[in-house]
Amino acid sequence: MIRPIYLYGSAVLRQKAEPADLGKKEELKMLVADLWDTLAASDGCGLAAPQIGVSQRVVVVDGDVMTDVYDYLKGFKRTFINPVVLEESAEKTTYNEGCLSVPGVYCDVVRPKKIKVEYYDENLEKKVEEFDNFAARMVQHEFSHLEGVIFTDLVAPIRKKLVTRKLQQISTGKVPTRYKAKIG
Numbered sequence: 584m585i586r587p588i589y590l591y592g593s594a595v596l597r598q599k600a601e602p603a604d605l606g607k608k609e610e611l612k613m614l615v616a617d618l619w620d621t622l623a624a625s626d627g628c629g630l631a632a633p634q635i636g637v638s639q640r641v642v643v644v645d646g647d648v649m650t651d652v653y654d655y656l657k658g659f660k661r662t663f664i665n666p667v668v669l670e671e672s673a674e675k676t677t678y679n680e681g682c683l684s685v686p687g688v689y690c691d692v693v694r695p696k697k698i699k700v701e702y703y704d705e706n707l708e709k710k711v712e713e714f715d716n717f718a719a720r721m722v723q724h725e726f727s728h729l730e731g732v733i734f735t736d737l738v739a740p741i742r743k744k745l746v747t748r749k750l751q752q753i754s755t756g757k758v759p760t761r762y763k764a765k766i767g
Contacts, residue, residue: 584617585624586635587763591685591733592754595633595767600729602665603632603639605707611641615662615705618643625762627683629721631728634684636767640665642725646718653717666702666726669711671695678720680734685753686760688746690738694723 589595603611614637622630622643629644642663646656674696681689697715700722704710714722724734735743735750752758756766 585620585763586617587765588621588625588630588634588683588760589636590753590756590758590760590764590766591735591750593636593684593765593767595636595638596684596728596733597731598633598638599731600631600633600638600640603641605664605703608707611664611707612705614639614641615643615664618662621762625683629725630683631725633728633731640729642666642722642729644718644721644725646721649717649721655716656718659718661722662705663700663722663725664703664705664707666700666722666729668698668723668726669701670697670699672697672715676716676720678717680720680724682724682734683762684728685733685735685750686758686764688735688749688753690735690742690746692724692734692737694720694737698723 628648632639632641646659650657672695675693676696677693680692698719699713701711
């Protein structure tokens with residue numbers, strides 16, 4: 584089911600998400616399906632459960648939508664349930680990020696180039712995997728949502744000041760989107 588995406592200013596985006604209950608397999612399966620449906624309908628490359636109003640530690644990422652720029656992401660699709668970052672590289676990279684919850688705003692964000700993550704996949708199998716470059720970027724961006732952090736929190740203060748007016752407009756619903764959205 585396609586759900587509305589919560590926009591900047593919504594309280595759920597600022598909460599630290601709770602661990603997903605692995606014992607509630609059917610609920611979890613439905614949540615993951617809703618995340619994938621909503622992501623597909625919005626043309627994004629990643630979505631965290633808080634972005635659809637569910638404060639649980641669940642994320643989906645789809646690199647296929649980025650293959651025109653990063654061909655190595657072809658077939659890169661992951662579901663992360665209760666992810667934990669085990670390691671981060673000292674080497675950092677800067678990318679211009681955007682977010683479905685912050686439509687029309689793009690900022691350079693510095694993040695580790697590589698990460699190692701432990702998580703449960705959609706079949707509730709425990710995995711440990713390393714990601715680098717843009718795959719690591721997508722994963723880290725979505726994991727930030729699980730901590731109540733939005734990418735604009737991570738930008739240089741001068742850049743944040745430059746986008747403040749846009750953020751205020753988004754938080755009052757004065758922004759067009761190509762997808763179902765809400766403030767809550």
